[in-house]
């Protein structure tokens with residue numbers, strides 16, 4: 101169980117969990133972040149402040165702590181049973197990353213100048229037409245760099261789920277220390293992260309390049 | 317009958333009254349130039365005409381029809397506002413071209429979206445306009461590949477593509493390097509000969525004297541003086557106009 105291939109095999113199992121956590125977090129946090137973003141830009145002040153306070157709390161506290169709170173919190177506060185580990189981790193990640201994404205969206209939307217909207221208005225366009233035909237692509241272009249940073253951070257942050265014993269790749273690597281006294285499998289996990297982040301870097305580089313034909 | 321009649325327009329931002337009752341009218345094909353020091357309310361007036369701001373009082377009539385009444389501004393529907401806007405075009409100080417579209421698309425975008433004609437006719441008309449502002453060789457370029465003067469000429473073509481009754485310019489050359497103002501002013505001048513009705517806010521006094529049929533000097537939210545270029549620029553009666561123009565002659569002579 102300690103030769104290279106079987107270690108690779110076992111770590112791949114852990115990495116599948118890592119990727120599931122990564123993929124599902126992304127899938128949920130991208131749209132939820134947009135909703136939070138609209139809340140934080142709402143013209144209705146109480147809602148805006150509520151949302152901004154929430155975002156401030158989430159961004160101002162460690163994700164590791166949030167994982168522990170989501171996992172143990174319901175049991176301690178409501179005497180409820182523990183959530184299964186993976187869903188608990190997913191919930192914490194989605195909350196955390198939605199807040200980060202919402203701020204990126206907000207920055208992207210606010211960086212489109214009033215003049216762009218006004219140019220649309222004086223040409224007789226509707227708000228919806230202006231948003232979809234003029235503003236949206238500029239927002240996308242603006243947010244690709246910060247988004248790619250955040251998404252690559254997410255890949256590595258998934259390892260924090262280890263704190264509530266989600267069997268992601270770091271956990272699997274650590275298994276070898278306990279089981280066989282081997283440390284190299286833990287170091288070897290880095291290769292998986294590197295390969296995946298490299299892939300993402302290429303992907304985002306491609307998107308950035310596709311959008312480089314204009315400057316806003 | 318006057319194509320545009322503006323009566324008693326008043327506009328305030330919070331406590332400050334920025335427009336204190338503006339009246340003027342414009343005949344079809346006339347060019348009106350508005351001059352005045354910074355902060356006198358020129359931009360706000362153009363924005364009220366284009367419904368980017370809403371005057372609290374006063375009326376705006378186009379071709380004899382009242383299209384806006386300050387008293388009824390709260391009950392205006394979005395669709396009405398959009399329809400009213402089509403009477404006017406606005407060329408901004410800083411162009412506000414759409415960066416993700418090339419020159420042709422910048423000009424055809426709104427006409428196509430609003431389906432004012434068939435796509436073929438819209439494109440044909442757009443190409444003519446781009447030709448008129450002298451940018452046929454740049455038709456596939458994106459705004460970031462153009463100089464300031466070229467951008468402003470595209471912005472003019474874009475505004476013309478919606479066939480506005482009255483085209484407004486808000487200091488169209490003040491964001492440009494001095495050597496690029498000429499090309500933009502020449503385009504505006506050429507529109508005059510094609511009978512466009514225009515309102516040009518400008519600090520180019522010589523240009524105003526040259527092109528305008530009528531000049532308005534604005535000061536602290538009121539029209540302090542108005543008349544022909546010979547009257548207002550050549551022979552100003554109001555001491556404020558005199559002071560303004562002499563400051564200009566000092567700085568720009």
Ligand SMILES: Nc1ncnc2c1ncn2[C@@H]1O[C@H](COP(=O)(O)OP(=O)(O)O)[C@@H](O)[C@H]1O
Nearest residue numbers: 329330334352353354355356357358359360361
């Ligand atoms: N959106 C706004 N909110 C508050 N004050 C404004 C706003 N727009 C313009 N103003 C004020 O109105 C006055 C007239 O401004 P403006 O119409 O831009 O003058 P001009 O174009 O002649 O320089 C200025 O004192 C300016 O500070």
Ligand SMILES: [Mg+2]
Nearest residue numbers: 358359360487
């Ligand atoms: Mg101004």
